[in-house]
Amino acid sequence: MLIDLNTGADVNRAIHDKISDGELPIFTGIYAATLTPMHEDFSCNEEELARHCKDLIHRGCKGVILFGTTGEGPSFSVGERKKAIQNLIKIGIDPQKVIIAVSCCAIEDVINLTSVALDQDCAAVLIAPPFFYKKVDEAGVIGFYRRIIQEMNHPKLKI
Template sequence: MTEPQNSAAPAAFRGIWPALLTPLDADLSIDHAKFAAHCKSLIARGCPGVTPFGTTGEGPSFSMAERKEAIDQLIHNGVPASQIMVSTSCAALPETLELTRHAVNAGVHGCLMLPPFFLKGVSDQGIIDSYRYVIDGMGSDLPKLKLYLYHIPQVTGVPLSHHVIATLKKLYPQTILGIKDSACTTAHSVGLAEAFMKDLTLNMTVYVGFEPDLPELGRRGSTGAISGLANFMPRVVNRLVTEPDAPATPAERERIIQLLGLLEGYSLMPALKGIMAMLTGDEAWLRVRAPLVALTPEQFKAVKTTISAFGIDSKSD
């Protein structure tokens, strides 16, 4: 294993990097042209970058070959590599390492990484060792890696404790720049902010995936987010975290809470794809990979009715 790094870490990302929905062709392969167009549309609406293959993007449902090809195609189709953050999370560590090395050598901004998520009840030391396997495995490419730890225990069943985060940050201060907390618990996110953002010498940023918590974290120094709702509401999501005390923020936060409430009766990723299908007029967005199940025609009709009444304005949202 490598020796602990000693010098200060570079700056973490700022702004909203949407957790991209992944468009699919009729055979459920990735629609590369549509994927790139979606990325470029979001960047044109003010997003500094985009994040493919996270939870919202059904990342673990795609093979290593598919994910590498998708990143290559995004870059080939005009999405700047420096404006891409790749979720390289896999259950198998060698695959996580391979995807991470590929992303770094493609020139992306950084990588978002879950702990291995197949085995449950693993120890903190096992989680630390898992991240060390990937980070140390980067070899001479390690100085190019910017890594964001990804905590979403309700999905993975493998939480990241403060001890794990602090140990990895101490070992790799130049590499680990932040934490994405998608536990959707305000107290947990605030606890991470208190532990890792108060001490400015740590150079560590906590980002939340649960949009209603963005103002609270913005007040504590968070500078952005990786957000699923930002696929179609990037501006309002950005304002929640960058303007937490603006006069309009409470109303915009309540609007986000209302939207999430409207989607509670659906599986979230198919519902988000339903909103994309409605807003673009392209029902191909409805397609998902198993084990997810696409909205039925009746469900899609209901989503269209509900979201039309709610109202999403592409100019302000």
């Protein structure tokens, strides 16, 4: 059971109720963690990424996950990821079939990329816990997510 550290409430019950009420989506099916094609200079090859995503969805994936560890997300700048996300949606990839991994070392970058994903109407974001420093304790991990949630000022944010 998950307990809200602020209120002591049963988080599992709250999540179940939000799913039942249609407030939170249920992700079913396969969401492929995509590779990120690159040019020789290691910049994102957006045309090939779009083709790859369309092909995965055409072959039966419910959606795609972009810029996670499989897609070498941390190797790309926030600007590169932002541009690629916007271009994918612009060329016709259904944003509700796209989940964006927004993990970064800087919390401001996580917030920036999350805002981009929400602005583009993407299905969800994935935020890895702090990964740069070793042995971050539970309070540090909770503080990391708490700060992101508190600083996110976006009407589409659902947790």
